[in-house]
Amino acid sequence: MINQSLKQLAAALATKQISSVELTQLFLDRIKRLNPELNAYITLDEAKTLAQAKLADARIANGEATSVTGIPFAQKDIFCAKGWRTTCGSKMLETFIAPYDAHVITQFDNAGAVNLGKTNMDEFAMGSSNETSYFGKVKNPWDKERVPGGSSGGSAAAMAARLCAAATGTDTGGSIRQPASLCGFTGLKPTYGVVSRYGMIAFASSLDQAGPMAKSAEDCAVMMNVMAGFDERDSTSLQRENEDYSRDLNKPLAGLKIGLPKEYFAEGLSAEVAVVVQEAIAQYRKLGAETVDISLPNTRLSIPVYYVIAPAEASSNLSRYDGVRYGHRAAEYTDLLDMYCKSRAEGFGAEVKRRILIGTYVLSAGYYDAYYLKAQQIRRLIAQDFEAAFNQCDVIMGPSAPGTAFKIGEKADDPVSMYLQDIYTIAVNLAGLPGMSIPAGFANKLPVGLQIIGNYFDEARMLNVAHQYQQATDWHTKMPEGI
Amino acid sequence: MSLTIQDVKRIAHLARIEVTETEAQATLSKLTGILGLIEEMQAVDTTGITPMSHSQDVTQRLRSDVITATNQREAFQKIAPAVEGGLYLVPKVIE
Numbered sequence: 001m002i003n004q005s006l007k008q009l010a011a012a013l014a015t016k017q018i019s020s021v022e023l024t025q026l027f028l029d030r031i032k033r034l035n036p037e038l039n040a041y042i043t044l045d046e047a048k049t050l051a052q053a054k055l056a057d058a059r060i061a062n063g064e065a066t067s068v069t070g071i072p073f074a075q076k077d078i079f080c081a082k083g084w085r086t087t088c089g090s091k092m093l094e095t096f097i098a099p100y101d102a103h104v105i106t107q108f109d110n111a112g113a114v115n116l117g118k119t120n121m122d123e124f125a126m127g128s129s130n131e132t133s134y135f136g137k138v139k140n141p142w143d144k145e146r147v148p149g150g151s152s153g154g155s156a157a158a159m160a161a162r163l164c165a166a167a168t169g170t171d172t173g174g175s176i177r178q179p180a181s182l183c184g185f186t187g188l189k190p191t192y193g194v195v196s197r198y199g200m201i202a203f204a205s206s207l208d209q210a211g212p213m214a215k216s217a218e219d220c221a222v223m224m225n226v227m228a229g230f231d232e233r234d235s236t237s238l239q240r241e242n243e244d245y246s247r248d249l250n251k252p253l254a255g256l257k258i259g260l261p262k263e264y265f266a267e268g269l270s271a272e273v274a275v276v277v278q279e280a281i282a283q284y285r286k287l288g289a290e291t292v293d294i295s296l297p298n299t300r301l302s303i304p305v306y307y308v309i310a311p312a313e314a315s316s317n318l319s320r321y322d323g324v325r326y327g328h329r330a331a332e333y334t335d336l337l338d339m340y341c342k343s344r345a346e347g348f349g350a351e352v353k354r355r356i357l358i359g360t361y362v363l364s365a366g367y368y369d370a371y372y373l374k375a376q377q378i379r380r381l382i383a384q385d386f387e388a389a390f391n392q393c394d395v396i397m398g399p400s401a402p403g404t405a406f407k408i409g410e411k412a413d414d415p416v417s418m419y420l421q422d423i424y425t426i427a428v429n430l431a432g433l434p435g436m437s438i439p440a441g442f443a444n445k446l447p448v449g450l451q452i453i454g455n456y457f458d459e460a461r462m463l464n465v466a467h468q469y470q471q472a473t474d475w476h477t478k479m480p481e482g483i
Numbered sequence: 484m485s486l487t488i489q490d491v492k493r494i495a496h497l498a499r500i501e502v503t504e505t506e507a508q509a510t511l512s513k514l515t516g517i518l519g520l521i522e523e524m525q526a527v528d529t530t531g532i533t534p535m536s537h538s539q540d541v542t543q544r545l546r547s548d549v550i551t552a553t554n555q556r557e558a559f560q561k562i563a564p565a566v567e568g569g570l571y572l573v574p575k576v577i578e
Contacts, residue, residue: 095562096562097561097562099555099558099559099561099562191538192537192538192539193538193539193541206536206537232544232546235543235544236537236541238539238541239544300523301523301524301527303520304520304521304522304523304524305524307517307520307521308521308524315498319499322499323564324563324564324571324573325559325563325571326559326562326563326564327564328564329564329565333574334574335574335575335576336573336574336576337499338501338574339573339574340499341496341499341500341501342501344498344499344500344501345500345501345502348500353500353510354510354513354514354517356498356500357491357494357495357498357500357510357514358514358517358518358521360494360497360498361490361494361514361518362521364494364497370525371521371524373534374524374525374527374529375524376534376535376536377529377532377533377534377535378524378527378529378532379534379535380532380533380534380535381527381529381532383535383538414516415513415516415517416516416517416519416520419517419520431538432537432538432539433538456538456539
């Protein structure tokens with residue numbers, strides 16, 4: 001049951017092979033058994049979860065089921081869910097009970113899905129290894145001495161260990177795709193503006209985007225049909241017709257033009273990962289696709305640009321945590337200013353503080369033009385690279401991450417080397433494009449992800465491209481041993 | 484340009500984050516590394532390039548000026564560190 005696709009689970013529920021309560025209990029039991037070691041979930045609330053499952057069973061009995069009714073999903077702890085503790089991986093929000101639902105949560109609730117719990121993550125989504133979480137490190141189920149990637153590391157470990165049917169994540173610089181690569185499953189970051197950010201705790205607002213993390217492209221399509229859509233409460237939500245993301249899954253790939261950016265196969269990429277990615281591309285040629293060599297010349301600059309823009313926006317967004325309306329307040333202080341400074345010093349972890357300080361610095365008087373404005377100008381150059389590339393090809397492929405899962409602690413003390421984890425994913429966020437990672441094989445027994453980048457609003461085609469590969473290969477069905 | 488310990492303290496004050504002397508020292512070396520990474524941008528000629536703040540060419544939507552949200556003061560204040568009589572409590576600001 002734990003390996004069934006969302007479609008198969010929906011069918012099993014519809015034909016009464018299993019009830020939602022039974023299916024939910026099955027996952028809750030797995031969580032009880034495996035989560036103490038993996039630490040994938042921060043908050044569980046069995047009573048709330050099972051109450052949703054009961055409602056789902058009634059809905060199914062009434063013949064009012066949707067494609068996800070009664071199916072248990074893990075929600076990244078960045079999404080506010082009414083009545084649920086929502087921490088964003090931070091001490092600052094350790095006791096924060098969300099008073100309202102994020103749009104994504106509302107969409108799942110309205111569709112009758114079951115919320116299994118809130119998954120661990122890097123604090124305020126700032127990290128690539130889940131090591132910055134106040135609630136402890138998450139272990140990669142493929143090798144428990146290694147990180148699951150980040151920031152959606154809890155959702156990633158939950159996926160790899162089958163502690164949910166599927167999960168949600170968010171991706172500001174690679175936080176869905178890099179963990180999908182390191183934990184061996186399928187993750188999609190949609191075009192910026194396709195999924196509402198309402199109630200999703202803000203990190204860098206011009207880059208943050210929520211998306212599905214699932215066992216296959218087909219499952220991601222089912223989830224996109226639930227998550228995507230216009231929401232007037234997010235001022236950057238795009239007003240578009242709803243689409244069926246499953247519509248093109250079965251199209252053949254003959255004639256598909258795949259762009260291979262030379263910068264994605266250059267120095268910095270692990271040789272073992274390169275081999276796996278090249279084999280995946282060879283498989284695509286067998287499926288009828290053609291490859292063209294392309295160039296994204298400003299790739300290297302995406303890291304410096306990101307580490308100006310994201311901290312700048314974060315320093316502004318995180319100024320709301322002042323110990324007044326919600327969140328941590330220091331126990332002792334002398335006056336209002338001291339209360340702010342102490343509450344924030346105690347509530348935020350080291351990486352979050354670093355990014356707030358960088359952001360404050362680049363936005364401070366006299367530096368704006370040299371840093372923030374400059375970064376936004378180069379951001380346009382990066383977006384123009386992609387625009388030119390998509391004149392030559394339909395999708396772009398390359399690695400999702402420069403290597404496989406690294407050891408816990410290996411990069412924790414070196415922010416710059418941690419930042420380079422996202423070298424292949426960040427440019428996609430800066431340009432606002434959709435990107436995904438699919439399992440493409442193994443290097444030294446650790447999963448390797450293939451990244452697929454599409455043009456704006458091309459999610460249905462990317463899902464088609466991924467699905468056809470998953471029809472011809474079985475990498476996406478592999479599970480860690482002993483799980 | 485290189486940061487000094489004074490810069491770190493000034494930025495931390497602007498960001499309203501208390502830092503101890505030891506933390507300021509440790510932060511200085513980390514921030515210097517990150518700023519070194521950022522410095523790569525300065526080599527690029529960006530004359531005449533329009534800054535990009537959003538990937539899509541969209542404008543802010545307007546809505547009618549009507550009340551859409553309901554008052555949820557009690558629900559919102561339930562999660563506040565200190566409230567009294569419907570007000571948020573903070574240390575005295577005016578003597």
